[in-house]
Amino acid sequence: MFQIIGIVVLFAMVFGGYTIAGGKMGVILHSLPYEMMMIGGAAIAALLISNAPSTLKGVAAGFGKVFAGPKWKKQDYKDLLSLLFQLTKTMKSKGVIALESHIEKPGESTIFQKYPKVLKDHFATDFICDTLRMMTMNLEDPHQIEDAMEKQLEKHHHEALAPAHALQNMADALPALGIVAAVLGVIKTMAAITEPPEVLGGMIGGALVGTFLGVFLAYGLVGPLAARLKEIIDGDAAYYKIIQSVLVAHLHGNAAQISVEIGRGDIPSTAQPSFAEMEEALQNAPTDAG
Incomplete structure (x- = not known):
């Protein structure tokens, strides 16, 4: 919502100020199609040349993320902690054998099925199951599991940020492409130097529209969209860090409820449930681990 408001304010202030100052929109509107074809087309071509198909798909999906906002809401964090609570409690109270059916086939698990949004996220599900599977191997050094989790998170986050970096690179290129058009x-x-001054003035004004568009699109639109996309991806990454926090706490011998409380403390403030809300969620969580 705020992004749409921001775009409206951007165009209103820039072009409104230009018009109020006595500028004529006719020159810009006449040159706009040709300049946009050169600048926008070159920017898209550079994007296609410099990025893998998976990154390009991420850029397209990224525009939806920018306007939709963060993927994970307060209830999603509560569901995640409830899921981790049940899994770690099952492991502590009933042992590894009771946990195996849930982590080997999470799609058929009576625990995972209670939290469809978590189950739908393949990375979150695999991250939980793979980590718990490593824990069942009785590794002598728990720090090995911590290191493996950290590397997985770093890899996933690096890949998730690729569309934001691609969009930022596009923003960085736009001013130079505007100069090319100019x-x-x-x-x-110069090829029409024999034309009257009023004709030449219009042609020079049209050429300068290219420089204006390159800078305007870079710093007013594409750059901010890239920054917002990066912010959302960074925020969503906190969801996976919660998995790490809870499972590492469990790995060090903490009770399931203590491990969940440690994870709750790492949730971003805007989505963090209170202690009482989390306690109520755990009390209401389904206990069937069959």
């Missing part, structure tokens, strides 16, 4: 406009103007 230079082409100057070349066109």
Whole structure:
């Protein structure tokens, strides 16, 4: 919502100020299609040249994320902690054998099925199951599991940030591409040097529209969208860090409820449930671990 408001304010302030100052929109509107074709087309071409198909898909999906906001809400964090509570409690109270059916086939697990949004996220599900599976191997050094989890998170986050980096690279290139369009406009103007001054003035003004568009799109639109996308991806990464916090706490011998409380403390403040809310969620959580 705020992104849409921001875009409206951006266009209103820039073009409104230009018009109020006596600027004529006719020059911009006349040159806009050609300049946008050169600048926008070159920017998209550079994006296609410099990125893998998976990154390009991420860029397309990223625009939806920018306007939709963070994927994980307060209830999702409560569900995740409830799921981890049941899994770690099952492991402590009933042993590894009772846990195996849940981590080997999470889609058929009576615990995972209670939390469909977590189950739908393949990385979260695999991260939980793979880590618990490592714990069942009776590794002598628990820090090995911590290190493995950290590397998995770093890899996933690096890959998730690729679309935001691609969009930022596009923003960085736009001012230079605007100059390219402007230079082409100057070349066109110089080829018509015998025309009257009013004609040349319009042609020079049209050429300068290219420089304006490159800078305007870079710093007013594409750059902020890239920054917002990165912010959302960084925020969503906190969800996976909670998994790490809870399972590491469990790995060090803490009770299931203590491990969950440690994880709750790492939830971003805007989505963090209170102690009482989390306690109520755990009390109401289904206990069937069959």
